Amino acid sequence: MKNAQKLETTAHGLFANFCNNLAQIDLRTAIAVPAVIGVVTAMYGIGLEVHGQSQLLQEGGALAVRAYKASMQVAPVDSILEYSKLAFEGKLKSFGGNAQGVGVTLTYLGPAVAAATVTLARGFGKVKDFLSEKFWQANAKQLDDDLFYAPERVISSLHNSTINANHKHHGVPLLSVALSNNNLDLAKALIDAGANVNAYADRPAIERGMAPIHFARSVAAVELLARAQAHIDAPHKQVDHAWAMRGETALHSASLNHSREGLALAEALIRAGADTKLPFANREYQYDRESITPINDRVVRGGLSIEERLAKTQVVFGDQKTLGATVTSIFAGSMALQAVDDRKGPSFYAEGRERGLPGQDGDEPTSGLRMR
Amino acid sequence: MTTINFETRIARLNACFGLIDQACDAAENVASQSVLTRLQEQGAVYAAFLTDCSTGRVEWRTKQAMTNLDLIESFCDLIETELKQQEPA
Numbered sequence: 001m002k003n004a005q006k007l008e009t010t011a012h013g014l015f016a017n018f019c020n021n022l023a024q025i026d027l028r029t030a031i032a033v034p035a036v037i038g039v040v041t042a043m044y045g046i047g048l049e050v051h052g053q054s055q056l057l058q059e060g061g062a063l064a065v066r067a068y069k070a071s072m073q074v075a076p077v078d079s080i081l082e083y084s085k086l087a088f089e090g091k092l093k094s095f096g097g098n099a100q101g102v103g104v105t106l107t108y109l110g111p112a113v114a115a116a117t118v119t120l121a122r123g124f125g126k127v128k129d130f131l132s133e134k135f136w137q138a139n140a141k142q143l144d145d146d147l148f149y150a151p152e153r154v155i156s157s158l159h160n161s162t163i164n165a166n167h168k169h170h171g172v173p174l175l176s177v178a179l180s181n182n183n184l185d186l187a188k189a190l191i192d193a194g195a196n197v198n199a200y201a202d203r204p205a206i207e208r209g210m211a212p213i214h215f216a217r218s219v220a221a222v223e224l225l226a227r228a229q230a231h232i233d234a235p236h237k238q239v240d241h242a243w244a245m246r247g248e249t250a251l252h253s254a255s256l257n258h259s260r261e262g263l264a265l266a267e268a269l270i271r272a273g274a275d276t277k278l279p280f281a282n283r284e285y286q287y288d289r290e291s292i293t294p295i296n297d298r299v300v301r302g303g304l305s306i307e308e309r310l311a312k313t314q315v316v317f318g319d320q321k322t323l324g325a326t327v328t329s330i331f332a333g334s335m336a337l338q339a340v341d342d343r344k345g346p347s348f349y350a351e352g353r354e355r356g357l358p359g360q361d362g363d364e365p366t367s368g369l370r371m372r
Numbered sequence: 373m374t375t376i377n378f379e380t381r382i383a384r385l386n387a388c389f390g391l392i393d394q395a396c397d398a399a400e401n402v403a404s405q406s407v408l409t410r411l412q413e414q415g416a417v418y419a420a421f422l423t424d425c426s427t428g429r430v431e432w433r434t435k436q437a438m439t440n441l442d443l444i445e446s447f448c449d450l451i452e453t454e455l456k457q458q459e460p461a
Contacts, residue, residue, distance in 0.1 A: 003454065004402070004403040004404065004407065006454070007403055007407065007411075007450065007454045007455075008403070008407045008410075010450050011410070011411055011414060011447065011450060014414075014443050014446055014447050014450070015414045015417075015447075017439075017443055018414075018417070018418070018421075018440050018443045018444075021436040021437070021439050021440045021443070022421070022436075022440065122382075123379065123382040123383055123386055124382060124385075124386050124389075124419045124423065125386065126386050126389040126390050126393060127385075127386060127389050127415060127416050127419040130389065130393075130412050130415075130416055
């Protein structure tokens with residue numbers, strides 16, 4: 001900006017005049033709870049000393065009135081104008097004004113804020129989003145509880161527009177939270193309400209850089225995201241922590257999950273169009289021959305060469321030598337391993353290792369997946 | 373008799389809110405985050421007032437209300453002047 005100081009000072013002056021005028025407007029004639037009461041009160045703790053209080057009560061905003069009265073007892077001031085100025089200058093410690101006060105205010109004034117958000121005119125989408133964010137930032141604990149124990153409340157909040165479908169809870173998009181809990185009802189409600197199906201988590205460290213598809217825990221979740229046209233090959237964007245998975249796709253993760261669930265997820269991702277030959281973007285963490293050794297080891301210890309297993313399962317091995325491991329190669333390794341697991345169980349490895357046995361031919365892979 | 377096109381004013385104020393949002397996300401330091409947050413809060417209050425006036429919850433044909441509607445327009449002027457990105461030459 002050319003003149004930050006001018007911006008701040010001028011805006012401050014305009015708002016002070018606005019508050020001055022607002023205090024003189026007779027809200028007794030208002031036919032319903034003015035949205036401005038809720039928003040002004042919530043944003044600045046500027047209670048309106050008018051007879052509109054009774055209407056606030058009628059609309060279920062009793063908490064707002066109570067909080068306002070309490071604040072007036074703590075910091076009595078002569079006029080609404082003085083009160084407004086104090087609040088605006090951040091000098092009302094008990095109610096609005098400073099950051100902590102605003103948080104307290106929002107906590108107590110939930111009904112007023114919610115009412116104001118709902119009643120804001122059409123066309124104020126951005127403003128509604130802002131208010132919603134303010135409210136839920138101040139009520140993160142409540143949202144914690146609702147997401148895990150009462151997701152129907154979150155769905156209800158979506159329906160009445162008091163929560164933004166793209167809200168990030170502690171930095172993680174609500175959609176990703178729902179998917180990590182495998183709560184598909186909530187995930188679907190969020191998508192229906194306009195949630196960005198490709199929104200990345202900003203924090204905390206573990207989740208940062210993950211897209212919703214990385215949080216999918218079930219076949220149904222993958223299918224839901226695919227129907228919503230999510231980016232199935234969205235790369236992990238994490239760059240700076242110990243187990244950095246930058247470039248890792250959901251299929252990479254699923255392929256490395258040596259379990260039936262992991263394989264089912266991988267199958268679903270491939271059905272949804274995931275690229276089976278995508279190498280890790282992070283060259284430092286690529287699954288080259290050395291990295292994939294654990295899989296090779298286990299297969300060999302089970303008496304099978306990975307090439308033999310791959311041939312049986314009709315999997316194209318990919319161009320591992322030139323690009324580092326591809327999903328195909330990782331997936332093939334996992335699948336081969338699963339086939340051995342299914343057939344022989346864990347003791348098979350130990351037995352094979354002890355005897356130094358070659359592979360036992362005739363083992364057919366139990367997975368029905370056919371890859372190109 | 374004075375008439376006011378609230379729809380136009382609402383669209384303008386909402387667009388200004390978008391400009392503040394953009395400034396918040398911009399890499400360049402347009403203004404401090406606290407100033408931008410305060411502008412958002414002021415904008416939210418203005419939005420609520422415009423809503424009340426447009427829906428008839430507040431009688432806008434009074435001197436004070438009209439003055440406030442003008443102040444909101446001034447706020448929009450300010451935001452557009454200071455935060456609108458310059459078109460490339």
